[in-house]
Amino acid sequence: METKMLSDILEGILFVAGNGVEIKDIAEKLEVKPDEVKKAIEVLKEKHTESDGIQVITYKDKVQLTSNPKYAEQIAQVLNPIKEKALTKAALETVAIIAYQQPITRMEVEQVRGVSCDYAIQLLLTHNLIEVVGRKDAVGKPILFGTTDEFLKRFEIESLDDLPKYEELLEQIKVIKNDSNALYREFEVKDFDEVQKEVEEQNKEREKIEEPTQVIEE
Numbered sequence: 001m002e003t004k005m006l007s008d009i010l011e012g013i014l015f016v017a018g019n020g021v022e023i024k025d026i027a028e029k030l031e032v033k034p035d036e037v038k039k040a041i042e043v044l045k046e047k048h049t050e051s052d053g054i055q056v057i058t059y060k061d062k063v064q065l066t067s068n069p070k071y072a073e074q075i076a077q078v079l080n081p082i083k084e085k086a087l088t089k090a091a092l093e094t095v096a097i098i099a100y101q102q103p104i105t106r107m108e109v110e111q112v113r114g115v116s117c118d119y120a121i122q123l124l125l126t127h128n129l130i131e132v133v134g135r136k137d138a139v140g141k142p143i144l145f146g147t148t149d150e151f152l153k154r155f156e157i158e159s160l161d162d163l164p165k166y167e168e169l170l171e172q173i174k175v176i177k178n179d180s181n182a183l184y185r186e187f188e189v190k191d192f193d194e195v196q197k198e199v200e201e202q203n204k205e206r207e208k209i210e211e212p213t214q215v216i217e218e
Contacts, residue, residue, distance in 0.1 A: 001032055006040040007047070010063070018116050020062035037063075094120040095129055095151065099163060103133050103144035121145065129154065 009030070013021060023041075027034045041063050045056045055068050067075055090113075097112050098104055109117045124130040133146040147160070157163060 001030070001036065003036070003039050003043055006030070006032065006036060007043040010037065010040050011044055011047075011065070014056075014063060014065040017064075019118070020059065020064035023058075023061050023063060026063075090115075090117070091120040091123050095124050095147070098124075098130055098145050099147050099151065099160070102146040103136075104146075105136055105142040105144055107142060109145075 010026065013026065023034055023037050027037045030037075041056065041058060048054050048056055050068075050070075053068050053071055055066050057064055057066055093113060094109060094117050097109050101108070101112070106117060106121055109121070121130070128148055128150045130145045130151065131148050132143050134144045135141040136144050151157075152159065
């Protein structure tokens with residue numbers, strides 16, 4: 001494959017992915033050599049210069065599109081207020097999906113919502129509304145999420161057997177949102193970096209724990 005074309009395809013992949021993507025995975029799926037992907041990365045880096053709003057970074061054999069840290073303050077001024085407004089709806093929809101389809105992986109949640117749920121899931125983990133309940137018996141053994149007792153408490157549900165219809169729960173969620181104008185009553189929306197740091201610390205603790213033996217059959 002021509003390097004320029006591969007570079008254009010790579011840019012699209014990274015834009016949609018949002019997070020870092022393994023170079024070997026890109027090479028395998030596109031049926032090209034890892035060295036060809038690396039050449040395409042260099043072309044992409046030349047395209048996005050130091051003054052551009054978008055930068056290309058590589059780390060641990062991964063490649064990712066990021067915003068230029070030079071413009072971090074201006075980006076935050078615009079996006080943080082928008083993010084906080086949108087966050088409530090995203091987090092509430094995410095926890096509703098998890099409640100009805102648990103145990104469920106992040107990717108499965110995203111397939112239902114049609115958008116990335118990384119931040120919403122991180123926030124829900126931080127507030128103890130969802131938790132890791134195991135790993136799916138599939139490629140990569142993705143983490144499975146489920147709701148917690150705190151979730152039941154917040155929505156005044158005695159057990160998961162008492163969950164209302166999905167539409168009714170969404171209506172209940174809207175009421176909570178409108179009454180408090182916050183994520184979950186007394187909860188405040190935290191800055192993304194703060195949530196990310198907390199989740200990373202939680203992940204480190206989970207890695208110390210032995211991997212669950214129970215798996216979910218596909």
